[in-house]
Amino acid sequence: MPDYQGTRAIPRLELGEAALEFIQAQDEFIGTKVLPIFPTKKKASIFPAITRESITRDADTKRAPRGNYNRDSFQAKDRQYACEEHGLEGPLDDSEREMYASDFDAELTTVQIVTRRVLQAQEKRIASAVFDTATFSGADLFTDYSAEPWDNASSDVIAQVREVREKVRKNCGIDPGTLIMSKANIDRLLANAGIKGAIQYVARLTEAEILNALADILGIKKIVVGKGIYNSAKEGKAFKGADIWSGDYAMVAVIGEGQRLSDPSMGRTFLWTGDSPENATVEQYRDDAARSDIFRVRQHVDEMIIDPYFAHLMKVDA
Numbered sequence: 001m002p003d004y005q006g007t008r009a010i011p012r013l014e015l016g017e018a019a020l021e022f023i024q025a026q027d028e029f030i031g032t033k034v035l036p037i038f039p040t041k042k043k044a045s046i047f048p049a050i051t052r053e054s055i056t057r058d059a060d061t062k063r064a065p066r067g068n069y070n071r072d073s074f075q076a077k078d079r080q081y082a083c084e085e086h087g088l089e090g091p092l093d094d095s096e097r098e099m100y101a102s103d104f105d106a107e108l109t110t111v112q113i114v115t116r117r118v119l120q121a122q123e124k125r126i127a128s129a130v131f132d133t134a135t136f137s138g139a140d141l142f143t144d145y146s147a148e149p150w151d152n153a154s155s156d157v158i159a160q161v162r163e164v165r166e167k168v169r170k171n172c173g174i175d176p177g178t179l180i181m182s183k184a185n186i187d188r189l190l191a192n193a194g195i196k197g198a199i200q201y202v203a204r205l206t207e208a209e210i211l212n213a214l215a216d217i218l219g220i221k222k223i224v225v226g227k228g229i230y231n232s233a234k235e236g237k238a239f240k241g242a243d244i245w246s247g248d249y250a251m252v253a254v255i256g257e258g259q260r261l262s263d264p265s266m267g268r269t270f271l272w273t274g275d276s277p278e279n280a281t282v283e284q285y286r287d288d289a290a291r292s293d294i295f296r297v298r299q300h301v302d303e304m305i306i307d308p309y310f311a312h313l314m315k316v317d318a
Contacts (some may be wrong), residue, residue, distance in 0.1 A: 009283040009296065016282035016297075018108055019115040028228040029119055030245075031126035034180055035267040035303050036256055037279060043272045044082040049306050050262050079306055083272040086121060087298030090114035094291045107295070114297045115280045122279075123228050123244050126269070126303050130180065131249040135305055136313035140171055143314050150188040150250075150316040157192050161218040164252045164312045171309045174264055177221035178255045184247035185316060186225050189214060220252065253311035266311040272300035 023029070063069050090110045100106040129135070136142045143164060148155040161179065168176040189195055190210070198217045199210075211223045226245030233240040256265025271279055276299045283296045 008285040010285070012111070012282045012284050012295070013278075015108060015111045015284075015295070016115070016278055016280055019112045019282065019297075020278070020280055023112070023116055023119060028226075029123045030180070030224045030226045030228075031119075031123040031303070032269050032279065033224050034130055034178075034253070034255065035126050035269045035305075036265070037271050038259065038261060038268045039271050039273045040081075040083075041272075041274050043274070043300065044080070046078050046080045047261055049077050049079045050264060079304075081268075081270040081302040081304055083270055083300045083302045085275070085298060085300045086118060087296060088114050088118050089294050089296045091287065091290060091292040091294050097293075107293075111282055111295050111297065114295060115282070118280055118297045118299065120228060120230060120244070122299070122301070122303070123226070124230065127226065127245045129267070129303060129305055130251060130311075131246055131313065132305075133313065133315075135308050136251075136311065140167065141308050141312055143167070143312065146315050146318045149318045150185055150192070153191050153193045155192065156194060157189060158194050158198070158217060160314065160316075161220070161252060164314055165219055168252055168254065168310065168312050171312075172254065172264065172307075174254050174310070176252045176254045176311070178253050179215070179218060179220050179223045179250065180245075180253060181223065181225060181250040181316075182243050182245040182247045183225055183227045184243060185250055186211075186214075186223075188247075248315060248317040250314045250316050251311055252314070264310055265306060266308065267303070267305040270302045270304070276300040 061070065090113060092106055092110045097106050100109075133142060143160075145155075145160050148160070150157055165176055168174070195214065195217060199213050211225070215221060215223050226243070228244040229241045230244055231239050232242035253266045254264055256263040256268065261268070269279075279299055279301070280297050281299065283298070285294050285296070286292075287294050
């Protein structure tokens with residue numbers, strides 16, 4: 001836990017939990033589903049990442065009577081993370097607190113807004129790292145389907161995803177279970193002729209059930225959909241909404257589901273719990289000069305791609 005001795009800031013865990021619950025309920029952000037959080041007590045460190053070579057290496061298992069068994073070991077490559085601090089503050093003036101007292105909880109609303117902005121910035125960092133044609137380049141890691149884009153209802157999307165899934169399996173020995181895409185591309189898939197034909201007799205009503213049906217058709221376990229929007233207009237200009245996760249790309253990936261770094265995964269979000277126990281740690285302090293309470297939301301993280309060969313990036317729009 002952070003040391004609050006000698007500082008005016010006090011932790012507000014209950015506000016942080018309430019704000020996170022609110023944001024998670026909106027189902028906008030997928031960053032820490034794509035790069036799952038790994039809590040660490042160290043700000044920076046070198047760690048061993050299990051390699052695809054180690055997972056797929058052949059071994060001689062034959063044993064002669066009274067003979068010794070052959071022995072084998074695993075290989076790991078050193079990777080290094082270095083957590084950096086991100087954060088934002090939101091002031092709540094005494095007059096605002098009084099003015100809104102009968103309408104809503106001004107403290108919680110302030111923290112919700114600031115928390116969302118911090119997590120939005122994190123979402124943009126993760127989306128940029130995942131949909132990165134510099135990291136995912138070459139035939140093993142990137143396929144350009146822009147000649148048969150997903151906004152064309154006649155494109156064979158099912159064959160595309162299955163082809164890419166097979167490339168990941170051949171690269172690392174593990175069948176990838178996750179398809180990552182933007183909300184725009186989900187709408188395109190639902191308009192696709194091949195997919196509509198495959199699910200026309202399936203009585204699925206909720207969005208979750210529709211995603212499960214799509215996953216079954218595409219031969220994967222789950223689909224994660226980035227719905228987050230940010231204002232791309234310059235300061236002072238009219239609002240211009242843009243998707244955080246680009247509709248130009250989609251990805252098939254192996255995503256670590258446990259808390260062990262030995263679990264194969266495309267990447268992780270390292271969270272330094274010694275300074276920020278939660279992905280959004282909330283603190284409060286008083287600014288008497290401004291007659292305001294200041295609510296600070298911060299995180300100490302490093303979002304990193306550990307091994308790109310556990311994923312494959314697709315360009316799905318012209």
